[in-house]
Amino acid sequence: MAVKVSLKVNGKSVSAEVEERTLLVTVIRENLRLTGTHVGCDTAQCGACTVSMNGKAVKSCSMLAMQAEGADVMTIEGVAKPDGTLHPMQAAFKEHHGLQCGFCTPGMVMNAIDYAKHHPDPTEEQIREALEGNLCRCTGYHNIVKAIGAGARAMAAGK
Amino acid sequence: MGAPLIGARVERKEDYRFLTGAGQYTDDVELPRQSYAAFVRSPHAHAVIKKISMVKAKASAGVLAIYTGEDFAAAKLGGLPCGWLITDVNGQPMKEPPHPCLAQGKVRYVGDQVAIVVAETQAQARDAAELVEVDYEVLPAVVDGSKATAKDAPQLHEGAPDNTCYVWAIGDKAATDAAFAKAAHVTRLDLINNRLIPNAIEPRVANGSYSRADDSYTLYVASQNPHVERLLMTAFVMGLPEHKVRVVSQDVGGGFGSKIYLYAEDVAVTWASKQVNRPVKWTSDRSEAFLTDAHGRDHHTIAELAMDKDGHFLGMRVKTTANVGAYLSTFASCVPTILYATLLAGQYKTPVIHCEVTAVFTNTTPVDAYRGAGRPEATYVVERLVETAAREMKIDPADIRRRNFITAFPYQTPVALMYDIGDYNATMDAAQKLGDVAGYPARKKASEAKGKLRGLGYAAYIEACGIAPSAVAGALGARAGLFEAGEVRVHPTGSVTVFTGSHSHGQGHETTFAQVVADRLGMPIENVDIVHGDTSKVLFGMGTYGSRSIAVGGTAIVKALDKVIAKGKKIAAHLMEAAESDVVFENGAYTVAGTDKKKMFGEVAFAAYVPHNYPHDKLEPGLNENAFYDPANFTFPAGTYVCEVEVDPETGVVKIEKFTAVDDFGNIINPMIVEGQVHGGLTQGIGQALTEGCQYDASGQLLTGSFMDYCLPRASDVPFYQVDTRVTACTHNPLGVKGCGEAGAIGAPAALMNAITDALGVKDMPMPATPQTVWRTLKNKKAA
Numbered sequence: 001m002a003v004k005v006s007l008k009v010n011g012k013s014v015s016a017e018v019e020e021r022t023l024l025v026t027v028i029r030e031n032l033r034l035t036g037t038h039v040g041c042d043t044a045q046c047g048a049c050t051v052s053m054n055g056k057a058v059k060s061c062s063m064l065a066m067q068a069e070g071a072d073v074m075t076i077e078g079v080a081k082p083d084g085t086l087h088p089m090q091a092a093f094k095e096h097h098g099l100q101c102g103f104c105t106p107g108m109v110m111n112a113i114d115y116a117k118h119h120p121d122p123t124e125e126q127i128r129e130a131l132e133g134n135l136c137r138c139t140g141y142h143n144i145v146k147a148i149g150a151g152a153r154a155m156a157a158g159k
Numbered sequence: 160m161g162a163p164l165i166g167a168r169v170e171r172k173e174d175y176r177f178l179t180g181a182g183q184y185t186d187d188v189e190l191p192r193q194s195y196a197a198f199v200r201s202p203h204a205h206a207v208i209k210k211i212s213m214v215k216a217k218a219s220a221g222v223l224a225i226y227t228g229e230d231f232a233a234a235k236l237g238g239l240p241c242g243w244l245i246t247d248v249n250g251q252p253m254k255e256p257p258h259p260c261l262a263q264g265k266v267r268y269v270g271d272q273v274a275i276v277v278a279e280t281q282a283q284a285r286d287a288a289e290l291v292e293v294d295y296e297v298l299p300a301v302v303d304g305s306k307a308t309a310k311d312a313p314q315l316h317e318g319a320p321d322n323t324c325y326v327w328a329i330g331d332k333a334a335t336d337a338a339f340a341k342a343a344h345v346t347r348l349d350l351i352n353n354r355l356i357p358n359a360i361e362p363r364v365a366n367g368s369y370s371r372a373d374d375s376y377t378l379y380v381a382s383q384n385p386h387v388e389r390l391l392m393t394a395f396v397m398g399l400p401e402h403k404v405r406v407v408s409q410d411v412g413g414g415f416g417s418k419i420y421l422y423a424e425d426v427a428v429t430w431a432s433k434q435v436n437r438p439v440k441w442t443s444d445r446s447e448a449f450l451t452d453a454h455g456r457d458h459h460t461i462a463e464l465a466m467d468k469d470g471h472f473l474g475m476r477v478k479t480t481a482n483v484g485a486y487l488s489t490f491a492s493c494v495p496t497i498l499y500a501t502l503l504a505g506q507y508k509t510p511v512i513h514c515e516v517t518a519v520f521t522n523t524t525p526v527d528a529y530r531g532a533g534r535p536e537a538t539y540v541v542e543r544l545v546e547t548a549a550r551e552m553k554i555d556p557a558d559i560r561r562r563n564f565i566t567a568f569p570y571q572t573p574v575a576l577m578y579d580i581g582d583y584n585a586t587m588d589a590a591q592k593l594g595d596v597a598g599y600p601a602r603k604k605a606s607e608a609k610g611k612l613r614g615l616g617y618a619a620y621i622e623a624c625g626i627a628p629s630a631v632a633g634a635l636g637a638r639a640g641l642f643e644a645g646e647v648r649v650h651p652t653g654s655v656t657v658f659t660g661s662h663s664h665g666q667g668h669e670t671t672f673a674q675v676v677a678d679r680l681g682m683p684i685e686n687v688d689i690v691h692g693d694t695s696k697v698l699f700g701m702g703t704y705g706s707r708s709i710a711v712g713g714t715a716i717v718k719a720l721d722k723v724i725a726k727g728k729k730i731a732a733h734l735m736e737a738a739e740s741d742v743v744f745e746n747g748a749y750t751v752a753g754t755d756k757k758k759m760f761g762e763v764a765f766a767a768y769v770p771h772n773y774p775h776d777k778l779e780p781g782l783n784e785n786a787f788y789d790p791a792n793f794t795f796p797a798g799t800y801v802c803e804v805e806v807d808p809e810t811g812v813v814k815i816e817k818f819t820a821v822d823d824f825g826n827i828i829n830p831m832i833v834e835g836q837v838h839g840g841l842t843q844g845i846g847q848a849l850t851e852g853c854q855y856d857a858s859g860q861l862l863t864g865s866f867m868d869y870c871l872p873r874a875s876d877v878p879f880y881q882v883d884t885r886v887t888a889c890t891h892n893p894l895g896v897k898g899c900g901e902a903g904a905i906g907a908p909a910a911l912m913n914a915i916t917d918a919l920g921v922k923d924m925p926m927p928a929t930p931q932t933v934w935r936t937l938k939n940k941k942a943a
C-alpha cells in the first residue's frame with residue numbers, strides 16, 4: 001500500500017508517495033535524489049547512511065520512511081553553508097585527511113557533528129568509542145579520530 | 160614560484176565533493192527509464208539444477224524479464240576469463256574450467272548466479288527473485304583447500320581432476336634439499352593464512368545501458384580498472400567491438416582488489432539492457448557482497464628455514480595449498496604463484512629457496528587479489544619463520560634479521576626477482592628507535608606487574624610493486640601487457656587536463672598526480688585537473704592494483720609531460736628566435752640562456768593553439784601528448800614494522816599498545832596521502848590478524864556473512880600509529896617512486912602475530928587472534 005510521508009529535509013518541506021516498507025534512506029536517495037547519504041550494509045552496522053533527525057544522528061537505513069513523518073532531517077548536503085563554505089567538522093576532515101574513498105565520510109561527518117555538540121573536547125578514547133557504529137575500510141580511523149577531535153574543538157570555539 | 164609541490168602535504172582536491180555529498184558513485188547514477196535487477200543465487204554450495212520455474216516470478220508486479228543460464232548459452236555469451244596462464248610442473252597449462260555468468264546446470268558455491276530478474280523497481284526485482292523456484296539436487300561439498308585433493312572429495316569440475324587447477328613450483332629443489340641436509344638448525348611452521356572478505360564500504364554496482372540509436376552500450380560500474388573490464392567483457396565474453404562499449408567508473412568507494420575483476424553481474428546487466436531496451440541497474444547489498452565479491456588469501460603452508468649454527472639462512476622450503484574457490488576469478492592464478500613465491504626471499508640473502516604451490520577448487524566464493532595479494536602471504540611465511548627461528552636459536556630477532564639482510568644492490572634473488580635498491584638496516588634502525596624498543600623491557604615489567612602479558616614482534620617485509628614489466632609478466636603467463644597510459648592535454652591558455660589509466664578509488668590521484676604535473680610545469684596545482692575512470696575520455700589504462708599507480712601511471716604522465724615540454728621548447732625557440740638547444744624550461748618558463756628572453760608556459764601553449772606566429776614547417780599546432788610507459792622492473796618497497804601488544808590472560812583480549820611502521824617507498828609526492836595509505840593498510844593487516852576470518856561450515860554455508868559475524872576492525876580496535884619513512888629512490892623510474900598502497904596490509908599480520916606469540920610464549924597460533932582463540936591457546940599451553 002502506498003502512503004504519503006511529509007517531512008523537512010535540509011530546511012525544505014518535501015513529501016513522497018512510498019510503500020509502507022520503504023526505508024528513510026530510500027526516500028532520501030531515490031525520491032529526493034540526495035545521494036550523499038550512502039548505503040553500506042543491510043544490518044545497521046556501517047553508519048554510511050547516518051543523517052541528522054530532529055538534531056540527533058540516526059541511521060536512516062534502520063527506520064521506515066513513515067517513522068520520519070513530520071521530522072526535521074538534515075543530510076550531508078545540508079551541512080555546508082549556503083555559499084559552499086565547509087562546516088568546521090567537514091573542514092577538519094579535509095585538513096586531517098580523514099577520508100580516502102569518501103564513501104563512509106558523509107555518515108562519519110553526520111555522526112561526528114552530533115557527537116561534538118555534546119563533547120566539545122573529546123579524548124582519543126572517547127572518539128574511538130563514539131565511532132562504534134561507523135565503519136571505514138580505508139583510513140584505519142587514525143586521521144578520522146584526529147579530524148573529529150579538531151572539528152569538535154573548532155565547533156566549540158564557534159569557528 | 161611557491162614552495163615545491165613534490166613532497167608537500169597538499170590537501171586533497173577530491174575532498175570537497177566527498178565531504179559535501181557531491182561524489183558520484185555508481186549507485187548515484189540514475190538513468191532515464193531506469194530498470195532494476197536482482198539475482199537469483201544458489202543457496203547450496205554444490206548442486207545440480209533440475210528445474211527452474213519462473214511462472215510465479217514472471218507474474219509478479221513490475222517484472223520486465225527473467226533470464227537464466229539457458230538464455231545466456233543461447234545468446235552465446237562466453238564465460239568469465241582468467242587473465243593469467245600458469246604453466247604447471249609438468250609443462251601443462253593450468254586447468255581452466257568454464258566460469259559461466261549464469262549457472263549452466265550446476266552451482267558450485269553459495270551465491271553462484273542462477274538467474275537475473277529485471278523489474279520496474281529494485282523492490283519488485285527482489286520480490287520476484289524470491290519467487291523463482293529452483294529445484295536443486297544437492298551434492299556433497301568440499302570447502303577446505305587441504306581436503307580438496309583427497310580421493311573421496313566431491314569433484315567440482317569435469318575438466319579439473321582432483322579439484323586441482325595446477326601444481327606449480329619455483330626454485331632449485333635439489334640445491335635447497337642439499338642446504339637442509341647440512342643445516343645446524345631447521346625451523347618449521349605449519350601456517351594458515353586465513354581467508355578474508357574485502358568489504359569495501361561501497362558495495363559493487365553495475366548499471367548497463369544499451370542505445371538502439373547507435374547500437375552501443377554504456378556500463379556504469381564500480382571498478383578499479385574500467386578499460387580492462389571493457390576489454391575482457393567485449394573481447395572474451397560478449398563478442399562486441401570495443402568502440403561500441405563505454406565503461407564508466409567515476410567515484411568508487413574503495414576496492415582493495417575486489418573491484419579489479421570482471422564479474423558476472425556486470426555482463427548480465429549489460430546484456431539484459433539490450434534485451435529489455437532499458438538501462439538495468441544492480442546494486443549489491445552487503446549480504447551479496449559477502450557471498451560474491453572475490454575473497455582473499457586462504458593458504459595452508461608448511462614452511463621450513465635451514466640455518467647454520469650462527470643463524471645464517473641456508474635455505475627455505477615451502478609447500479602451499481592455495482584455495483582458489485569455485486572458479487578462477489580474473490587474476491586468481493597469479494596471486495599464489497607469481498605474486499607470492501617470488502617474494503619468499505624477503506629482505507634476506509637466503510641462497511636457495513624452493514616453493515611448490517597446489518591451487519585447488521572448492522565450493523566456496525572465488526578467491527583473488529586482496530590488498531597485498533600474495534605478498535602478505537609470503538611475508539607471513541618469511542617473517543613468522545624468521546622470528547620463530549630467532550627464538551629457537553636464542554638470537555635477538557632484530558639481530559638475526561640484520562645478520563641476513565641483503566646489503567648490496569642490485570640483488571638477484573633465487574626466486575626470479577632482481578631487487579634494484581633498498582636499505583633494510585636503515586628502516587630497521589629507524590623502527591627500533593621510533594618504537595622505543597630500548598624501553599620495551601621496562602614496559603614489559605610494568606605490564607607483568609598488572610598481571611598482563613606483553614609481547615613484541617617484528618616484520619621486515621618486502622613487496623614487488625609497480626606491476627609490471629610486460630615482457631617479464633608475459634613470460635610468466637600474463638595474458639595482457641601491464642604498462643600504463645597517460646595523456647597531458649594543455650589548453651590554449653595553459654591550464655592542463657591529465658587523463659590517466661590509473662583509477663582512483665580513495666588513493667587521491669587527483670591530488671598526487673596534479674602535484675607531479677604542476678611541479679613539472681611550474682604552475683599552481685589549481686591549473687591541473689586529473690581525469691580517470693571513463694573509457695570514452697581516457698585512451699587506455701590497465702587500472703589500479705599492486706601499488707602501481709604512481710610508479711607506472713605516474714611515470715606515464717611524466718613521459719607525456721616530457722613530450723609536452725619538448726614540443727613547447729621548439730615553439731618557444733621559434734617565438735624567441737633562439738636555437739632550440741639554447742632554450743631551457745624551468746619554473747614554468749622557457750628562457751634563453753645568457754639573455755633575458757622569456758616565454759611563460761601559458762604563452763607557448765597559446766601560440767600552439769593560435770599559431771599566427773608558429774614554425775608551421777616543422778611542427779603541427781596543438782599541445783597534447785600521450786605516453787605509454789612499460790616499467791623496466793618491478794619496484795621494491797620494503798620496511799620494518801614493530802608491534803607491541805598487551806594480553807589479558809583472564810579474557811584473552813589483545814590490546815595493541817604500540818604499532819610502529821617505517822617504510823621505504825622511494826621518493827614521496829604527498830606524505831599526508833602516503834601516511835593515510837599506511838594507516839589503512841595496517842588496519843586491514845591488523846584486521847586479518849586480530850578480528851577477521853571468513854568461516855564456512857562443512858556444507859559450504861558462509862557463517863560470516865554480515866558485519867555482525869565478520870568483524871571489520873572498528874576505531875576502538877586500533878591505536879594511533881607511529882609511521883615514518885626512509886628513502887632509497889627507485890633506480891628505474893624518473894620520479895624514483897615505489898608505491899605505498901599495500902605495505903601496511905603486507906607487514907602488519909606477521910608483526911602482530913609475532914608479538915602475540917611472544918606474549919603468550921607459544922610457537923604459533925591461528926589468525927585471527929580473537930579473545931577466544933587467545934584464551935584457548937593459553938589454556939592449552941598450561942595443560943601441556
Ligand code: FES
Pocket residue numbers: 038039040041042043044045046047048049050059060061062
Ligand atoms: S547502511 Fe545504515 S548502517 Fe549500514
Ligand code: FES
Pocket residue numbers: 098099100101102103104105135136137138139360412413665
Ligand atoms: S574513506 Fe573509504 S570507507 Fe572510509
